[in-house]
Amino acid sequence: MSTATQTNPDALAQRLADSGLRSTPQRELIYRVLLDKRDHPTADQVFTRVKAELPGISLATVYNCLETLVQCGLVKQVNLEREPTRYCPNLHPxxxxxxxxxxxxxxxxxxxxxxxxxxxxxxxxxxxxxxxxxxxxxxxxxxxxxxxx
Amino acid sequence: MSTATQTNPDALAQRLADSGLRSTPQRELIYRVLLDKRDHPTADQVFTRVKAELPGISLATVYNCLETLVQCGLVKQVNLEREPTRYCPNLHPxxxxxxxxxxxxxxxxxxxxxxxxxxxxxxxxxxxxxxxxxxxxxxxxxxxxxxxx
DNA sequence: CTTGCAACTTGGAATCATTCCATTTTGGTT
DNA sequence: AACCAAAATGGAATGATTCCAAGTTGCAAG
Structure with missing residues (x-):
């Protein structure tokens, strides 16, 4: 299986590099949080979890990083009805x-x-x-x- | 085919009565507008179309009536990504x-x-x-x- | 009819997820 | 060590939808 369809923490740096993007503590942490508890959290829930380890992070950054991860193809957005968007690192169909x-x-x-x-x-x-x-x-x-x- | 699965203007009064709800000009017009042009309009688009015939109607009423039609089972909501909810009178699967x-x-x-x-x-x-x-x-x-x- | 009243409509304020923006910070290069 | 584009930050703005309090109406009972 290629890195492209894996969901492991190390895939991040590679994917970011491939897209000409930087690896930052915020991006790494947010991706790790998503892999850690795969319960389809909302941006706000990710924010809460991430703040425990990086108290200075801002909600805007969480949105930005999640968007970046989606662009990289490492994370998928899940929309149910009109509820807040949820994020899912499961890349299998x-x-x-x-x-x-x-x-x-x-x-x-x-x-x-x-x-x-x-x-x-x-x-x-x-x-x-x-x-x-x-x-x-x-x-x-x-x-x-x-x-x- | 029963009225329950049809999508015709007269099904409305029946369905409303069945649910103990009133038939009002606003509800009738909004349902008619949905049947008339089945392009999955948003609440705002319905509002615009309906104002042409009933200029005094309010957006809140449009939301209320659409919600009522959904409750009655005459209309289905369609959510695509994070876009505004669209409304669809097609009851067939x-x-x-x-x-x-x-x-x-x-x-x-x-x-x-x-x-x-x-x-x-x-x-x-x-x-x-x-x-x-x-x-x-x-x-x-x-x-x-x-x-x- | 007409009265009564719950159901309905209305406009405007409130909500809430998300985006935007201007400013500061940072990773990585020369 | 200086530089600079990319990224992070906080706060304001946006936009769909809901809430609310006040006015209106359909309709059933007298």
Whole structure:
């Protein structure tokens, strides 16, 4: 597996360099925080977590860094309804399951074939660069402990 | 086909009554405007269109009425990224295609089987009440004139 | 009818995530 | 060691949406 699809702390410096961007303590910390607890935090939640280690950081910087990570392709934005944007370092193709009872968002791994099946439903002339699949419902406790928010 | 899944102007009074709500000129007009031009307008766009016929209406009322129509089940909200919410009177199960070049949103009819296929990818313990599928890409002009925005 | 009143509408203020901006700081080069 | 573009910072601005308090209206009961 190439660094491009991995989600490890060291991928950051490489990715930044590839894009002609600098590695900064703020960017490194924010990326580390995202990898550390993969519960799809909002910018504000990231801000809170990051302040514990770097009290002087500003919310604007958190937004800036998250944006940078998204540009680099190391992090994906997840938008559910009109709620604040959430950030996800899982680069594998996956869907999201929004548990309406708990408010948690779980990652759902997808079988490789599903995307071609979905593209097949598009009428001629439609070229899809990406598909986003979001389930909404409720899940039994601890089905996927790692992705509970 | 029952009134419940139709999208015609007369379904409104019935649906409102069923929910113990009143039929008002504002609600009727807003619903009519949505049926009239199915281009997934924002609340603001609905406001503009509705003012032409009812100049005294307020934006707050437009939000209120749209919310009421959503509650009744006659209209669905469509959220794309962080953009303003759009409103859609198409009650048939369908996906959305967001054309990044034009900004337009097209409805994509889905074959009936697709939902069970998608539910099949959920791990045990996950109960999906709904699925939302959004494509992002570009489409050739006039592929679906009726749903171009 | 007409009265009563809860439901509805209205305009303006408030909210809140996010972006913008002007200024200061910093990483890395010459 | 000086330089400078890139980055960080705090605070103001933005924009969609919601909230609120006051005025209006649909309609059911008398």
């Amino acid at each position: 996956h869907a999201h399951f929004h548990d309406e009872r708990t408010g948690a968002t779980h990652d759902i791994d997808l079988p490789p074939g599903i995307f071609s099946e979905l593209r097949a439903v598009l009428p001629p002339g439609y070229e899809a660069a990406g598909v986003e699949i979001t389930f909404r419902g409720s899940a039994v406790a601890d089905a996927h402990p790692a992705s509970v928010q | 369908h996906a959305h295609f967001h054309d990044e070049r034009t900004g337009a949103t097209h409805d994509i009819d889905l074959p009936p089987g697709i939902f069970s296929e998608l539910r099949a990818v959920l791990p045990p313990g996950y109960e999906a009440a709904g699925v939302e599928i959004t494509f992002r890409g570009s489409a050739v002009a006039d592929a679906h004139p009726a749903s171009v925005q």
